[in-house]
Amino acid sequence: MPELPEVEVVRAGLAPAVTGATILGVDVFDPRALTRHVGDPASFEAAVSGRRIVAAARRGKFLWLPLADEDEDEGLAEGEAIVAHLGMSGQLLLRSPGAAAERHERIRLHLAHPVHGELDVVFADQRTFGSLAVDRLVATLDGAPGGWGTHAAATPSQVAHIARDPLDPAFQDARFRARLSRTSSAIKRVLLDQTVVSGIGNIYADESLWAARIHPETPASSLPTRAVNRLLEEVRIVLERALAEGGTSFDAQYVNVNGQAGYFAHSLRAYGRTGEPCPRCGRPIVRVSFTNRSSHYCAHCQRRR
DNA sequence: GGAATAACCTGGATGC
DNA sequence: TGCATCCAGGTTATTC
Numbered sequence: 052m053p054e055l056p057e058v059e060v061v062r063a064g065l066a067p068a069v070t071g072a073t074i075l076g077v078d079v080f081d082p083r084a085l086t087r088h089v090g091d092p093a094s095f096e097a098a099v100s101g102r103r104i105v106a107a108a109r110r111g112k113f114l115w116l117p118l119a120d121e122d123e124d125e126g127l128a129e130g131e132a133i134v135a136h137l138g139m140s141g142q143l144l145l146r147s148p149g150a151a152a153e154r155h156e157r158i159r160l161h162l163a164h165p166v167h168g169e170l171d172v173v174f175a176d177q178r179t180f181g182s183l184a185v186d187r188l189v190a191t192l193d194g195a196p197g198g199w200g201t202h203a204a205a206t207p208s209q210v211a212h213i214a215r216d217p218l219d220p221a222f223q224d225a226r227f228r229a230r231l232s233r234t235s236s237a238i239k240r241v242l243l244d245q246t247v248v249s250g251i252g253n254i255y256a257d258e259s260l261w262a263a264r265i266h267p268e269t270p271a272s273s274l275p276t277r278a279v280n281r282l283l284e285e286v287r288i289v290l291e292r293a294l295a296e297g298g299t300s301f302d303a304q305y306v307n308v309n310g311q312a313g314y315f316a317h318s319l320r321a322y323g324r325t326g327e328p329c330p331r332c333g334r335p336i337v338r339v340s341f342t343n344r345s346s347h348y349c350a351h352c353q354r355r356r
Numbered sequence: 357g358g359a360a361t362a363a364c365c366t367g368g369a370t371g372c
Numbered sequence: 373t374g375c376a377t378c379c380a381g382g383t384t385a386t387t388c
Contacts, residue, residue, distance in 0.1 A: 052381060083365090112382075139381055140366080155366085178365045180382060236359070245383080253381065343361075344381055 053137040055216055055250030055290055057298035057313065058112050061143050062200055064308035066107035068145050069116060069172065072164040074099045084157030084174060087134065087209060088184035098185040099133060099160070110198030110219070111249025112136060113210045117188065117203065130188050134207045138180025144173040145308045158183055184209065195221035216250035217286050228279050231271040238274060239267035239346060251286065254299055254322045257347045259286040261321035266355040267346045273356055292318065321347045
């Protein structure tokens with residue numbers, strides 16, 4: 052499931068290939084892949100064709116490719132971008148022009164790069180929770196760059212409500228602590244709330260809470276400052292380790308832009324290890340239903356307060 | 357206004 | 373073997 056490390060791997064793979072490239076044309080094979088786009092496939096194609104990609108940016112699980120006309124530079128707080136969200140199973144793949152269609156291919160962008168020549172960016176998505184869109188850029192409220200991979204203090208309007216991720220230099224720890232202190236919701240639910248902290252999904256929420264020895268249903272406001280700080284530290288460690296290992300792949304659902312899987316699944320301590328011994332105390336990891344999904348934790352190490 | 361829940365979707369795994 | 377059901381989960385609209 053693409054969370055921050057997986058999306059960042061995709062962004063980092065796209066950036067050198069698409070930055071500076073001009074979009075020659077678009078093929079939309081499934082309009083459901085444009086559910087975030089206001090307008091029909093023809094309007095999407097018209098909005099991007101002939102324009103130049105000036106960066107590959109990311110905040111949390113959202114990616115965007117700021118667009119410029121031939122005589123514009125990046126850095127504008129206005130303008131438009133192609134926004135991408137991979138949802139549950141979305142992939143962005145780099146392919147040679149004329150390469151065979153991918154399974155579940157929904158959209159293909161045809162690009163011409165001044166150095167690399169022509170290439171295609173394929174958006175494939177099995178479960179169709181992901182989508183592309185053209186969206187206007189809006190200035191960030193704090194004046195800092197919109198996210199990783201861009202110097203422009205702007206994000207697509209669809210991303211404006213998304214909080215910064217814990218690896219973002221502009222992430223404010225104090226603001227995070229204050230937000231937690233105001234809600235009695237379960238800490239795992241808060242970690243999954245992208246308006247509080249972005250980039251964390253079910254896998255890394257379970258892993259971070261295990262590392263910080265916090266029960267997933269602990270009311271956020273009951274956590275002492277020391278525990279919140281430890282949790283933030285563990286979140287960052289888990290995300291950085293996963294990023295270094297290329298992300299988490301359980302099957303072919305998550306791959307980088309070249310179709311290769313990441314290795315972090317081998318390093319998971321709690322997620323998906325139901326019944327296996329806790330790496331810390333040896334007692335079995337348990338799985339419980341949690342808001343239409345699963346939580347994995349050690350009932351001994353992560354006792355409920 | 358905050359919190360909880362349902363719906364969207366496909367394919368692999370499981371049970372009968 | 374074949375069919376039916378369950379499960380995975382990010383985001384958002386809806387409901388409480």
